[in-house]
Amino acid sequence: MAYSPKVGDSISDLDTPSMIVDLDLMESNISKLMGQLLPTGINIRPHLKTTKSAILARKLNDAGAKGGCVAKLSEAEVICDLGFTDLLITCEIIGPAKVARLVELFRKYKSIRIVVDSEIGASEIDKALAKSGIEEPILTLVDLDVGLHRTGVQPGEPALQLAKHVAGLKHLKLIGVQGYEGHLQHLHDREERKTSCLESMATLTQTAEAFRKEGHNIEVVTTGGTGTAEFCVTVPGVTEVQPGSFIFMDTDYRNAVGTFYSNSLSILATVISKQAHKCITIDTGLKSLTTDSGFAECKTLGYTYGVLGDEHGSLAWTDGPDLNVGDRIEMIPSHIDPTINLHDFYFAHRKGVIEEIWPVDTRGKVQ
Ligand code: PLP
Ligand code: MN
Secondary structure, eight states: OOOOOOTTOBGGGSOSSEEEEEHHHHHHHHHHHHHHHGGGTOEEOOBTTTTOOHHHHHHHHHTTOOSEEESSHHHHHHHHHTTOOOEEEOSOOOSHHHHHHHHHHHHHOTTOEEEEOSHHHHHHHHHHHHHHTOOSOEEEEEEBOSSOOSSOBOTTHHHHHHHHHHHTOTTEEEEEEEOOOGGGTTOSOHHHHHHHHHHHHHHHHHHHHHHHHTTOOOOEEEEOOTTTHHHHTTSTTOOEEOOOGGGTOOHHHHHHHOSSSOOOEEEEEEEEEEEETTEEEESOOTTTSOOBTBOOEESSTTEEEEEOSSSOEEEEESSSOOOOTTOEEEEEOSSHHHHHTTOSEEEEEETTEEEEEEEOTTTTOOO
């Protein structure tokens, strides 16, 4: 019989490696975030770069979020076609191929929002929309550098100049400012994270005010991630936060910001070889767990994971139960977003029984 896991199966029936989600823990993470942030009246627009899933986007909206973010245009194409169209694309859309794709996406879905950080980038989109015959302008935010130094126009005169330029383009409608303080998300010291975040928020909200003084109608001021959203929402003028990782977490985030949210996702693995005591090999390597933020963690205490190549990993034994060939263990990813990008499906279970199976809709959508 062909391998086809289904709802009602036990996770012990799954082949490995498999990506599994503990629904009780995931739902508790969602409730904690909503409980903490919704009472402030702020809009929560979760970043779907983490889940890559239209089903999870809807679950988050059912819990109180409004809309979602995607990083890339190709993610927006997929998620919109799955019926979830209230999306902000948080990366700049640059180059003729991408701009042409944007025009076609916008033709179908007028609710998508984009960011720009250069006059040339904004003008190319304006020109393409002018040629398209589409009447409506595309909702546009100026992307501001609030300290990450990744994308974003510089605050002050350059930002004012860009806002003026965008406002002068017929096919772009300036509605807001995005300023993402990604460099602060993993600061270990909570006070330092808070202080630095408030500095970034001052830059962001002062820029929004300066735009308004120039006559621009700024309705959206969007920012924040899992590590900073709780501080962003306390700042008058911030209208929206974009946390993503909180839903599943990872060891990198947990080590930095603590255990308010739980690690709800893990990669199920099998011990496939044991040639000597304490010399254990499992079936997860670089193709199932990323290592950019350190090695994944074995949930079975007393074992330390190491990479043995694309398909294999080692578990060094220091303490704890003896593991044997065929035993199964759970690995907690060190960095959730790129790890999910390595898998086709989530197997969501409650106490070991699979309740839902979700495709990773935007897996590989990096354009
Ligand atoms: N907003 C933007 C623009 C991002 O790039 C990211 C993540 O990299 C987020 C929000 C979400 O951050 P996190 O996953 O840390 O919650
Ligand atoms: Mn990430």
